[in-house]
Amino acid sequence: MKQSDDNRLIPMTSVDSGKLREVTADVAYYTNQIVNLVFIGQPGDSWVLVDAGMPKSGTEIIEAAEARFGTANPPAAILLTHGHFDHIGSIIALAEHWKVPVYAHPLEFPYLTGAQAYPEPDATVEGGLLAKIAAYYPNEPIDIREVLQPLPADGTVPGLPDWQWIHVPGHAPGQVAFFRKSDQLLLAADAFVTVQQDSLYKVLVQKTEVCGPPVYFTTDWKAAHESVLKLAGLQPETVISGHGTAMTGTALREGLQELLDHWNEVAVPDYGKWVPKN
Numbered sequence: 001m002k003q004s005d006d007n008r009l010i011p012m013t014s015v016d017s018g019k020l021r022e023v024t025a026d027v028a029y030y031t032n033q034i035v036n037l038v039f040i041g042q043p044g045d046s047w048v049l050v051d052a053g054m055p056k057s058g059t060e061i062i063e064a065a066e067a068r069f070g071t072a073n074p075p076a077a078i079l080l081t082h083g084h085f086d087h088i089g090s091i092i093a094l095a096e097h098w099k100v101p102v103y104a105h106p107l108e109f110p111y112l113t114g115a116q117a118y119p120e121p122d123a124t125v126e127g128g129l130l131a132k133i134a135a136y137y138p139n140e141p142i143d144i145r146e147v148l149q150p151l152p153a154d155g156t157v158p159g160l161p162d163w164q165w166i167h168v169p170g171h172a173p174g175q176v177a178f179f180r181k182s183d184q185l186l187l188a189a190d191a192f193v194t195v196q197q198d199s200l201y202k203v204l205v206q207k208t209e210v211c212g213p214p215v216y217f218t219t220d221w222k223a224a225h226e227s228v229l230k231l232a233g234l235q236p237e238t239v240i241s242g243h244g245t246a247m248t249g250t251a252l253r254e255g256l257q258e259l260l261d262h263w264n265e266v267a268v269p270d271y272g273k274w275v276p277k278n
């Protein structure tokens with residue numbers, strides 16, 4: 001397996017880095033600098049990992065997982081919501097350590113098999129400091145062909161019989177969310193996030209609000225809008241996004257509605273290389 005050529009430590013963090021927070025008895029999320037990974041499974045039991053964190057965080061993530069599930073208890077699988085650097089940063093370290101299959105949507109395969117780079121992040125886009133320095137973020141592909149498998153076409157999730165995956169393109173072509181109907185728990189990936197991800201200050205303090213996808217990587221705003229409509233239609237009761245603090249109930253519902261009602265003003269930047277001109 002091969003890490004991307006531009007894989008590097010990104011010196012950004014938040015007050016929540018290193019925290020593990022439980023949302024239900026069997027679902028917890030771990031904040032690694034500025035991104036969330038999700039641990040699904042009862043402590044000590046069999047489990048599945050969603051996403052692989054920031055570059056150079058393998059040891060930290062393994063320690064957090066071992067503290068919850070035990071040292072000789074690798075996950076049944078690793079699921080990737082999409083292939084952006086902040087979600088796959090330590091995938092090679094994790095896959096080599098645990099020797100488990102990694103699942104993703106086939107439309108993300110080019111970026112996970114060394115075939116194609118994502119477009120350069122848009123540092124010209126309207127946004128705060130974290131958008132301005134986006135040119136520094138890795139966008140080159142990694143190659144994890146040896147362990148990579150497609151998510152089953154029927155929407156089921158390997159290792160998680162109660163869950164389904166949902167295709168939510170726009171921010172990335174093969175981005176997926178995960179949903180459990182029994183308690184309406186949604187893992188939204190970066191389809192929408194619960195912190196304004198281009199603002200250094202809001203990321204640092206993790207100010208909680210429903211926001212559109214991180215602007216500097218989002219290439220298709222129309223698809224991104226349709227994806228959020230699709231997720232809102234599931235009527236999630238709780239959400240864990242790729243970035244930000246988990247949200248529930250009224251705050252989540254009102255925030256999502258507000259985002260959808262004012263999509264063009266609050267989600268879509270005023271300018272940027274992928275912003276539709278009208």
Ligand SMILES: [Zn+2]
Nearest residue numbers: 084171190217
């Ligand atoms: Zn992303």
Ligand SMILES: [Zn+2]
Nearest residue numbers: 084086190242
């Ligand atoms: Zn992200």
